[in-house]
Amino acid sequence: MNEPQYPVIEVQPEWVLEVEAMGSKEKFWYRDREDKADWLFKYPKPGTGQHWAEKVAAEIAKVLQIRHATVELALFMGSRGSTTESFAREGRNLFHGNQILAGSVRSYGPSGMFRHSSHTLDNIRVAMDRTFAYPHGRERAKLALAEYLVLDALIANVDRHHENWGLLRKNADGQWTGFVAPTFDHASSLGRELLEDRRELLLKEGRVGQYVEKGRGGVFWAEADKRGPSPLELIRRAIKAYPDEFRPAVEKVARFDRSALETILKRVPEDWMSRLEREFTLALVCYSHHEMAKLLT
Ligand SMILES: Nc1ncnc2c1ncn2[C@@H]1O[C@H](COP(=O)(O)OP(=O)(O)OP(=O)(O)O)[C@@H](O)[C@H]1O
Ligand SMILES: [Mg+2]
Structure with a gap:
């Protein structure tokens, strides 16, 4: 149908x-x-x-x-x-990653030496551990963020900086409650910035994977690093370091298949995406998907 x-x-x-x-x-x-x-x-x-x-x-x-x-x-x-x-409703507001990190991580604090590279996976995990009072809440938050980062790897989203994720918080009777906000701002993904002739060349020369690997993500591995790894490389490292969080997320993404993406692309009105944009998106997601499936073997 x-x-x-x-x-x-x-x-x-x-x-x-x-x-x-x-x-x-x-x-x-x-x-x-x-x-x-x-x-x-x-x-x-x-x-x-x-x-x-x-x-x-x-x-x-x-x-x-x-x-x-x-x-x-x-x-x-x-x-x-x-x-x-907007998901900020029913009295909930968005508390951004940088605000959370400021309350939990030294380099983000008033006397810290904040740099963009302070936005590391380890610092994000520490912030979750310090923000949520109960182990269950911490685990849930870290699992949700792992899913967002695996999604980023699938679509080559290079913009997961500290204002592109957060918690939805609510204060009721003086008590804060909160959970990780739904993932948002995926504008910088799927090779959206490429000009048509470059897109065509990358496809023709089979270099879509190279494009994916060269992307620099918004989440760093170590504070001393000058550049963040690609979103895909981040997952290769994260699944080794934190298998309990990242393996379930990669397993979830591994279930995605080409035909699901073909259906999505077919539903985008004809003149909103060119033939090459559709072809490139398909090749990009298939490459990332294949690379992540390899991590499960
Ligand atoms: N669905 C949403 N519900 C509530 N607030 C949102 C939502 N989407 C975005 N925002 C808020 O609006 C801000 C800007 O939106 P968004 O990040 O999508 O824009 P942008 O210009 O693409 O950002 P960037 O500078 O990261 O490229 C976000 O940082 C967030 O505070
Ligand atoms: Mg944004």
Whole structure:
């Protein structure tokens, strides 16, 4: 059976609420009067496929049953973009990775020597251990983050910096409760920045894997490192260091198959992604998937 094409939401000017200052790209929050939730409209960086990357990444997360923000393709006054449903509702707000790390990790603290390389997997794990009071909460948080990092490896998301993950917190009767927020901001994935002739060349020369391996992720391995490993290399190291967290996540992703991605790509309206963008996305995910499956043998 043919699945229907993804809808394109036409965002109306009278729905606009406020501009979102966080993050690097132009975007705004809005609410359709019919809807209970706020949505974030994001313009892609000109000349890139960040909008379709957001949508395809969210659909991959959905198939894998990894908690993610819902994304739709969207149009605002003739401009194409993507739109993301807010998960900060019912009194919950997003407490970003850097805020969590500031309370738990020395290099992020007031007297620390913070650098981007302080955003290491070890520091993130320490922060989870110090944030959650009960072992069950800690384990759950670390498992969720492992799933997000494995998703990043599958889609070559190179932008998992410390404001691109967080906890959803709520204060009720003076008591904080919280859990890891659904994964969001996958705009920098799936080779979205490539120009068509480069994409074509990489495909023709069988160098998609090389492209994946060269990417630098937002999570570092050691604070002293100048650059983060690729999201895929991070998982190769993490599954050895923390098999209890990363093996289940890699097993989950290993169940994904080519036909699931082909279905997702078929559902993206014809003129929203070129033939090469679709072909490259397929080759990229297949490469990463194959590399991760190797880690389970
Ligand atoms: N689904 C969501 N629910 C609640 N808040 C969100 C959601 N998506 C994004 N945000 C908030 O909006 C900010 C900006 O969104 P996002 O990270 O998607 O934008 P960006 O410009 O692509 O960021 P970057 O600088 O990382 O490229 C996030 O850091 C987060 O605080
Ligand atoms: Mg962001």
